[in-house]
Amino acid sequence: MANVLELSKIRKSFGAELVLNDLSLSVPEHTATVLIGASGSGKSTLLRCINLLESIDDGQIFLDGEEISDPLINVDEVRRKLGMVFQSFNLFPHKTVLENITLAPIKVQGKNKDEATTAALALLKRFDLADKADQYPDRLSGGQQQRVAIIRSLALNPRLLLLDEITSALDPVLVNEVLSIVRDLKSDGMTMVLATHEMGFATQVADEVCFLESGNILERGSAQDVLHAPKNPKTQEFLKRVHQAGRL
Amino acid sequence: MSENQNSAWSPSSREIQRRSSRRAISRKQASIAAASSIFVLGTLLVILVTSPGWQTVKTTFFDIEYGKEVFPTVVKGLWINLQLTFIGGAAIGIIALGLALLRTTKSPALTPFRFLATAYVDIFRGAPLILIILLVGFGVPALELKGISSNVIFLGTVAVVLTYSAYVAEVIRSGILSIHPSQRAAARSLGLTSGQTMRFVVLPQAIRRVVPPLLNDFVSLLKDTGLVSILGVTDAVRAAQINASRTFNYTPYVVAAILFLLITIPMTRYTDRAIRQRTSAQNSEGAI
Numbered sequence: 001m002a003n004v005l006e007l008s009k010i011r012k013s014f015g016a017e018l019v020l021n022d023l024s025l026s027v028p029e030h031t032a033t034v035l036i037g038a039s040g041s042g043k044s045t046l047l048r049c050i051n052l053l054e055s056i057d058d059g060q061i062f063l064d065g066e067e068i069s070d071p072l073i074n075v076d077e078v079r080r081k082l083g084m085v086f087q088s089f090n091l092f093p094h095k096t097v098l099e100n101i102t103l104a105p106i107k108v109q110g111k112n113k114d115e116a117t118t119a120a121l122a123l124l125k126r127f128d129l130a131d132k133a134d135q136y137p138d139r140l141s142g143g144q145q146q147r148v149a150i151i152r153s154l155a156l157n158p159r160l161l162l163l164d165e166i167t168s169a170l171d172p173v174l175v176n177e178v179l180s181i182v183r184d185l186k187s188d189g190m191t192m193v194l195a196t197h198e199m200g201f202a203t204q205v206a207d208e209v210c211f212l213e214s215g216n217i218l219e220r221g222s223a224q225d226v227l228h229a230p231k232n233p234k235t236q237e238f239l240k241r242v243h244q245a246g247r248l
Numbered sequence: 249m250s251e252n253q254n255s256a257w258s259p260s261s262r263e264i265q266r267r268s269s270r271r272a273i274s275r276k277q278a279s280i281a282a283a284s285s286i287f288v289l290g291t292l293l294v295i296l297v298t299s300p301g302w303q304t305v306k307t308t309f310f311d312i313e314y315g316k317e318v319f320p321t322v323v324k325g326l327w328i329n330l331q332l333t334f335i336g337g338a339a340i341g342i343i344a345l346g347l348a349l350l351r352t353t354k355s356p357a358l359t360p361f362r363f364l365a366t367a368y369v370d371i372f373r374g375a376p377l378i379l380i381i382l383l384v385g386f387g388v389p390a391l392e393l394k395g396i397s398s399n400v401i402f403l404g405t406v407a408v409v410l411t412y413s414a415y416v417a418e419v420i421r422s423g424i425l426s427i428h429p430s431q432r433a434a435a436r437s438l439g440l441t442s443g444q445t446m447r448f449v450v451l452p453q454a455i456r457r458v459v460p461p462l463l464n465d466f467v468s469l470l471k472d473t474g475l476v477s478i479l480g481v482t483d484a485v486r487a488a489q490i491n492a493s494r495t496f497n498y499t500p501y502v503v504a505a506i507l508f509l510l511i512t513i514p515m516t517r518y519t520d521r522a523i524r525q526r527t528s529a530q531n532s533e534g535a536i
Contacts, residue, residue, distance in 0.1 A: 048433075051437050053433055076436075076439050079436060079438070079439040080439035083437075084434075086434060088430060090433065090434035091434075092431065092449055094452050094453050103448060104439055107444050107448065108438065108439040108444075153437075
């Protein structure tokens with residue numbers, strides 16, 4: 001099985017603070033890789049580096065075998081192949097739900113408006129948001145906004161979907177409607193890398209779970225192994241704290 | 249849905265009591281406000297009317313008959329101010345947007361223009377408008393360049409446009425900088441280029457945000473067009489000045505002032521309302 005994403009010895013620091021330390025990771029096609037770890041362990045930075053929103057200090061990133069950490073690469077073309085969903089949704093507040101979704105297909109992929117609209121409406125219908133197409137984001141609940149944000153990145157048919165703690169800004173009642181979309185995508189065979197604090201959900205979708213600590217992967221393996229029988233004492237400690245917070 | 253629930257609801261006796269208490273409180277506040285206003289304004293009026301020079305001021309500044317006589321010429325002058333404001337306003341908008349975009353771009357090819365835009369803004373925002381008007385109004389004709397009009401209305405407009413473009417560029421730039429970086433990150437992660445991100449995501453939000461301060465600048469622009477009168481443009485100020493120096497009666501100035509206020513006061517009220525709406529809209533954007 002070919003690896004969609006391959007990270008080799010990624011290093012990244014912000015000033016004196018080393019955020020990613022020689023981190024390597026392979027993501028095979030149609031798999032979901034779940035990143036867990038405390039806040040500040042480097043999960044978000046890793047996702048932002050993959051999406052080239054941050055430049056790395058050393059190491060290499062390969063997408064479908066092509067090195068995208070090359071400074072000469074066209075970053076816009078790389079980002080077209082990567083979908084990214086943020087913790088804070090980041091919908092465009094001056095555009096309707098439909099316009100949020102069709103902006104990139106029209107401007108980036110050069111689709112005509114009707115084609116993009118038809119595709120967007122089909123996606124909205126699939127995820128029960130068809131009635132919200134003409135609403136502005138501020139009229140939607142947090143869960144609905146995040147679902148629109150996911151649809152927005154799906155509209156470009158990404159090769160790889162990056163999800164950065166997409167339920168952390170939502171109240172518990174709304175979390176499930178967002179996670180169920182991700183479960184759907186997983187069963188469709190979408191390749192994903194996601195950072196999350198939802199351990200139950202991680203168990204359901206993860207093909208591989210990586211525990212990040214101080215910018216490196218301390219423990220990796222199946223959800224069963226890492227989440228339910230962790231070997232590393234730091235993983236055990238982290239999961240104990242998560243458990244105490246009632247998230248497992 | 250809520251209408252159906254409301255039609256069945258009638259206020260409880262406690263609520264009716266509360267309402268009459270609230271009415272009593274607001275009646276009391278209204279009478280205090282009225283008494284205080286009458287006292288303060290009345291005192292000011294008494295001071296004005298009993299001042300030793302009041303009779304002279306009344307005849308030289310508030311001569312109603314003379315005011316009626318000069319009214320048509322001052323209004324004709326005001327028409328020049330309005331034309332200047334609208335034509336200048338359009339030019340200012342375009343130039344300012346260009347300057348703001350240049351100052352926020354990171355494109356290496358535009359580096360010299362970014363530097364020039366910064367210098368331009370520094371100069372024209374820092375120098376008094378009246379000096380710019382004098383320098384352009386008297387300096388440009390002295391160059392004797394072919395094809396450049398020495399029409400004072402044109403040169404006056406150019407001077408005002410030069411200065412206001414710098415002000416407005418800074419307002420637009422602050423709007424651009426106020427858009428949260430996460431909006432840019434979202435747009436870029438969808439594969440939009442930095443130019444597309446500016447045009448479709450950042451700028452539309454930025455402009456919406458700066459409309460109230462821009463309306464403020466528009467009011468100032470209308471007033472400041474009065475300054476071109478120093479070049480000899482027969483605008484409202486100049487028309488009033490001509491009449492006043494002919495008769496040594498200053499009523500035309502008062503007429504001009506009232507005419508400006510008739511336009512600017514509604515505009516400022518409208519601006520205040522736009523700012524209020526903007527603020528409440530921003531507060532409801534909490535989730536984003």
